[in-house]
Amino acid sequence: MNPKNIHIADYNYDLPDERIAKFPLAERDSSKLLIYQHGEVSEDVFTSLPHYLPAGALMVFNNTKVIQARLHFRKASTESVQGALIEVFCLEPALPNDYQLNFSQKGSVQWYCLVGNLKKWKEGKLYRDIQMPNGEKMTLSCERKGLHGTSHIIEFAWDGDYTWAELLDAVGELPIPPYLNRETQESDKTTYQTVYSKIKGSVAAPTAGLHFTERVLHALDEAGIDREELTLHVGAGTFKPVKSEEIGDHDMHTEHIAVRRQTIEKLIAHGGEAIAVGTTSVRTLESLYYMGILASQGKEDLHVPQWMPYDETVSCQLSTVNSLKALLSYMDKHQLDVLHSSTQIIIAPGYEYHIVRRMVTNFHQPQSTLLLLVSAFLKGDWKKVYDYALSHDFRFLSYGDSSLLIP
Numbered sequence: 001m002n003p004k005n006i007h008i009a010d011y012n013y014d015l016p017d018e019r020i021a022k023f024p025l026a027e028r029d030s031s032k033l034l035i036y037q038h039g040e041v042s043e044d045v046f047t048s049l050p051h052y053l054p055a056g057a058l059m060v061f062n063n064t065k066v067i068q069a070r071l072h073f074r075k076a077s078t079e080s081v082q083g084a085l086i087e088v089f090c091l092e093p094a095l096p097n098d099y100q101l102n103f104s105q106k107g108s109v110q111w112y113c114l115v116g117n118l119k120k121w122k123e124g125k126l127y128r129d130i131q132m133p134n135g136e137k138m139t140l141s142c143e144r145k146g147l148h149g150t151s152h153i154i155e156f157a158w159d160g161d162y163t164w165a166e167l168l169d170a171v172g173e174l175p176i177p178p179y180l181n182r183e184t185q186e187s188d189k190t191t192y193q194t195v196y197s198k199i200k201g202s203v204a205a206p207t208a209g210l211h212f213t214e215r216v217l218h219a220l221d222e223a224g225i226d227r228e229e230l231t232l233h234v235g236a237g238t239f240k241p242v243k244s245e246e247i248g249d250h251d252m253h254t255e256h257i258a259v260r261r262q263t264i265e266k267l268i269a270h271g272g273e274a275i276a277v278g279t280t281s282v283r284t285l286e287s288l289y290y291m292g293i294l295a296s297q298g299k300e301d302l303h304v305p306q307w308m309p310y311d312e313t314v315s316c317q318l319s320t321v322n323s324l325k326a327l328l329s330y331m332d333k334h335q336l337d338v339l340h341s342s343t344q345i346i347i348a349p350g351y352e353y354h355i356v357r358r359m360v361t362n363f364h365q366p367q368s369t370l371l372l373l374v375s376a377f378l379k380g381d382w383k384k385v386y387d388y389a390l391s392h393d394f395r396f397l398s399y400g401d402s403s404l405l406i407p
Helices: 046-052 099-103 164-171 207-211 214-222 261-269 279-296 320-333 369-377 382-391
Strands: 032-037 040-045 058-062 064-066 070-074 085-095 108-116 125-131 137-148 151-158 199-202 226-233 255-260 274-277 338-343 356-361 402-406
Touching: 032 046, 032 382, 040 046, 040 382, 046 214, 046 402, 058 261, 058 279, 064 226, 070 125, 085 099, 085 151, 099 164, 099 199, 108 137, 125 164, 151 164, 199 226, 207 356, 214 226, 226 261, 226 279, 255 261, 255 279, 261 279, 261 320, 261 338, 274 279, 279 320, 279 338, 279 356, 279 369, 320 338, 356 369, 369 382, 382 402
Parallel strands: 032 402, 058 226, 058 274, 064 199, 274 356
Antiparallel strands: 032 040, 070 085, 085 108, 108 151, 125 137, 137 151, 226 255, 255 338, 356 402
């Protein structure tokens, strides 16, 4: 069956609201761990994870850091009417379009944003008076500069000798998932970040990583598990529901990735196989295979289109190791220590995995592209996993419990 003809309704299940974890557990690593191994399902606690992994295996984590991407402005008030509240949700940098460059800018930046209560903001600039942690007062403005697809190009400008990263930290709000149906709390600033988060850029956490603690990471080291990190900045599109009947009519969002030379060399040393922590790591690792194919064809742009994996003339052109070696050659040619690229890959039933052999992941929303990814990994056996989780009091979604999937 052509994956484009898959009906998303076939990937539905009943998720009662009370099964959605609204808050994390007090101890991250005390969450439950479902183990799917060669068709058999059992359960344990997350601290036991290292016992289920083979010594010498390579485990790959996404070290992205969630930014305080939600900003509020209020239109000018009159004596009798308070100005309308406008929410600006930063999605990804527009000018400069490099994350690190953008965060280090002073004076002004442009971002692609979603705007809440747009009908109340017809034109002109919005202003917000803010106080920095050192007590200094200043003004932040925002102005609409045009459209980019469904996003608005917003220019932020400010006085004072501060970087955009410092501004966001001072006035932004952490964007917790909409399905939690609650306001962001101060505690979310810690609990909605992985303990190994480093590179700012995501508007949603790679939530499979939220279960890891220094204790578990140390236990992995003690068990002889090799660890590597990469970066995929998670966009708001991760929550985008599949609204079309067939997934062929669903447009995947673009995500930006960064992978160090050392990580690719380590993958090659491990025979092109890895354990992925989270679906973001899965999408990055699997995209590397197709980027290697593009590099082997002499392409300069290594962006992975949504349906590239299902093109029969592409899918098995190279072995995994040879594809990764082609990426190294590309990096040599361009004198790169870090590969920066982007991917729109959709992983759905019919997809053949090239790098990921085991997966640590949470429990995902019904009719989501993440559930399609899990189904592809388990060769359609996702219902067994979800039926078990629902009948054994597992907690679902971002702050919920975890699973280890071994097909």
